[in-house]
């Protein structure tokens with residue numbers, strides 16, 4: 147969803163959103179929803195421009211963005227990696243897998259990689275303890291994963307991206 | 311090609327607990343209709359589940375959809391004669407499958423197309439608006455609501471007429487009415503179903519409310535996680551404008567009313583009315599102290615009425631059919647029906663609507679079909695994170711606002727979760743508390759710090775590190791939170807803890823003193839053992855253990871290696887012979 151827009155396109159988009167709501171401060175949440183629908187998150191430069199257009203202080207915009215769970219300030223990843231931290235997976239080495247992922251992707255849980263390819267999350271039991279430890283990427287389940295194997299799995303996704 | 315059967319008969323023994331006589335009865339029935347089967351006039355099916363429970367032998371005849379319940383063997387001949395060969399109904403045995411349910415709020419859900427205003431109009435839709443605007447004063451409307459006895463369905467149970475009357479009596483150039491559709495209770499979806507299935511009924515309720523209090527503007531506050539509801543409500547609003555039911559001078563009455571949608575953004579606390587108002591004003595959703603109540607000083611400082619979706623959906627029916635009619639349903643203090651989202655360890659989970667005063671046992675056993683897997687029911691949770699548990703021995707209590715409160719729970723918005731022996735009460739309390747701690751807005755200390763500390767204590771107990779004085783500390787923190795928190799979230803967050811402590815204190819004590827969890831939920835507190843006397847050495851546990859912690863052979867028998875066991879419970883689940891024991895953390899004596 148994350149779009150690469152030129153400065154002009156971005157401004158145009160923000161302006162159309164502001165126009166629709168008359169730039170009213172009480173419609174801030176509605177405007178932020180509209181922006182996030184477009185970008186998948188709320189980029190800082192968009193917030194800045196929104197502030198200039200509406201006169202709502204940037205601090206106030208951020209105050210609202212950070213309060214509500216649904217608003218994101220970083221782009222969501224293209225692929226969501228969910229590492230199971232349920233009991234069986236936990237004891238079969240899920241924490242090591244998370245560590246490995248954090249190390250190679252250079253992000254923390256809940257964040258996305260700078261290239262927007264991956265987003266890392268930890269989840270509770272996925273209901274397939276027999277395959278522990280389990281990692282899910284988007285809707286696909288990978289069982290009996292270990293730190294080496296996870297590298298191979300990720301490679302498939304990076305390769306697929308490169309070939310495009 | 312064979313011609314299709316003309317009639318299909320579904321047979322089910324709904325009393326079946328141990329011996330299921332469905333097959334037996336189906337055999338008898340088939341004998342009576344054998345020639346008809348050959349002529350492809352009828353076909354007999356042994357049904358697995360008809361959604362009816364505890365009503366003896368039940369027979370359903372398709373396509374007429376006739377139901378017979380508590381049928382005896384000697385009745386079968388008559389049924390065949392009159393309803394299979396003929397097309398009559400044997401009144402004496404006829405049964406309505408929804409007998410326990412009464413549909414007032416859900417009257418149109420699943421019946422009309424929610425995207426077509428004409429279908430709503432065809433079912434007396436907007437008749438209340440027409441009646442109110444043409445022949446009733448605002449005072450008359452409030453009087454009618456007073457007669458009906460309708461109370462808020464958003465949790466508190468505050469009489470709706472009183473709220474409207476407060477706002478009516480304040481002098482102001484501008485007033486507002488808000489529909490609270492922020493439904494935040496995890497595991498509840500009543501409001502969503504109404505908005506998606508019958509949005510016009512809520513809009514109609516808001517128009518009537520607006521007229522009664524003198525508001526010319528209303529807002530729907532809907533959580534952003536409900537995209538379909540948002541879409542349908544928007545469509546319904548547009549259609550109502552088109553038909554002149556919203557906007558200037560509605561139906562030539564001189565009354566004008568506008569409606570707009572505002573979205574939440576994933577914050578539970580925004581269901582609280584003062585936080586909700588802040589959110590509509592475009593700010594962080596932090597609550598403020600009350601009074602002043604919103605009906606005096608609400609949105610932008612103007613008198614504002616906030617009502618729940620279900621409350622508003624009741625309003626048109628009350629005005630069309632009269633407050634007196636409505637007040638015939640329900641109990642002395644709680645009138646009408648209540649919609650519940652029945653879930654958990656119940657056979658037939660889903661959305662139900664029952665008259666107030668129905669007992670919890672009837673809801674669980676008759677409407678819900680009892681507990682899954684024939685396990686013993688332990689408790690029923692109502693009110694979500696602000697509610698509490700009601701133990702099995704109190705399930706004969708009729709559901710109304712006062713009774714539930716007396717038992718330490720609340721009506722809440724309608725989540726109802728059935729729990730059985732496999733559920734640990736300490737764990738449940740921890741689950742709900744965790745939810746409130748995550749959702750605390752952080753403005754006031756009792757809720758922010760108290761919640762965090764309380765959760766820490768519960769975690770300590772479920773990890774097997776609890777000490778006896780912890781139970782005392784838990785009670786103290788709970789009291790402090792209830793008394794000193796700023797808003798309903800913090801005040802009610804300890805409820806699940808308090809109520810589980812009240813009814814299941816022995817479980818807390820077991821966790822603390824014996825380091826044991828009887829349900830097997832708290833993994834750090836248990837160990838699985840194979841009871842050698844019961845084990846038939848089938849090897850199922852051995853094959854299914856995900857971590858190869860079970861060693862041995864069919865010849866020698868099997869043992870669980872405790873140092874390898876991850877306590878996933880798979881062996882317990884797959885053992886058909888009850889040979890796996892859930893014991894306390896300390897080793898049971900070795901038998902091999």
Ligand SMILES: Cc1cc2nc3c(=O)[nH]c(=O)nc-3n(C[C@H](O)[C@H](O)[C@H](O)COP(=O)(O)O)c2cc1C
Pocket residue numbers: 461462463464465466467468470490491492493494495578579580581582583584616617618619621622723797798799
């Ligand atoms: C933390 C918290 C969350 C709430 N969430 C909801 C909700 O999701 N839906 C709702 O209708 N009321 C909710 N309420 C209750 C509202 O504050 C308010 O009492 C209700 O909407 C009034 O409507 P009623 O009189 O029709 O019940 C919540 C209250 C608190 C304290």
Ligand code: FES
Pocket residue numbers: 579597749750751752753754757758795796797798799800801
């Ligand atoms: S969030 Fe309401 S009391 Fe703290």
